[in-house]
Amino acid sequence: MEGISILDGKYAATMDMYPLQSKEFNMIYKFYDYLREGRFTTTKCKDCGTRSFPPRIICEECLSENLDWVDLPTGGTVKVVTEEVRGVPIGFDDPLIHALIDLDGELTYFARVINCQAGELKPGDRVKLAVFPIDPLPVDGRKGEIIKQERVFFAFEKED
Numbered sequence: 001m002e003g004i005s006i007l008d009g010k011y012a013a014t015m016d017m018y019p020l021q022s023k024e025f026n027m028i029y030k031f032y033d034y035l036r037e038g039r040f041t042t043t044k045c046k047d048c049g050t051r052s053f054p055p056r057i058i059c060e061e062c063l064s065e066n067l068d069w070v071d072l073p074t075g076g077t078v079k080v081v082t083e084e085v086r087g088v089p090i091g092f093d094d095p096l097i098h099a100l101i102d103l104d105g106e107l108t109y110f111a112r113v114i115n116c117q118a119g120e121l122k123p124g125d126r127v128k129l130a131v132f133p134i135d136p137l138p139v140d141g142r143k144g145e146i147i148k149q150e151r152v153f154f155a156f157e158k159e160d
């Protein structure tokens with residue numbers, strides 16, 4: 001971190017907001033495994049049928065742990081667009097664009113839209129899921145070794 005000596009070597013641990021995604025650290029690790037396959041998923045309760053988003057480890061309706069993974073659409077239609085061109089948080093490029101996206105009637109979701117210039121995205125545009133790698137986070141492994149966990153995250157981008 002040039003110029004901010006107090007953050008030297010500490011950026012990942014102090015400022016990183018992305019979760020650890022492996023089975024050892026995260027009970028919804030399957031969400032990230034499916035993302036790597038290009039699938040956008042969530043959990044659905046096998047007992048009462050409630051579908052949650054984001055994915056859960058316990059049903060929000062009946063508290064059952066008997067959950068299944070189900071696919072959500074990976075494409076949708078933009079309803080509202082927001083563009084942040086000043087004061088974008090550290091680690092993000094400007095403009096930082098978010099949109100309220102109707103995932104083909106299954107879910108309306110506020111998500112980041114990447115690979116897009118300010119003024120380019122409009123209500124009615126079609127967007128699709130975009131999965132991308134994020135910086136691995138070093139974690140303590142066995143016998144004191146440092147392991148770098150590969151991670152991915154998702155956003156949406158305009159369809160061609």
Ligand SMILES: [Zn+2]
Pocket residue numbers: 045046047048049050059060061062063064
């Ligand atoms: Zn339930």
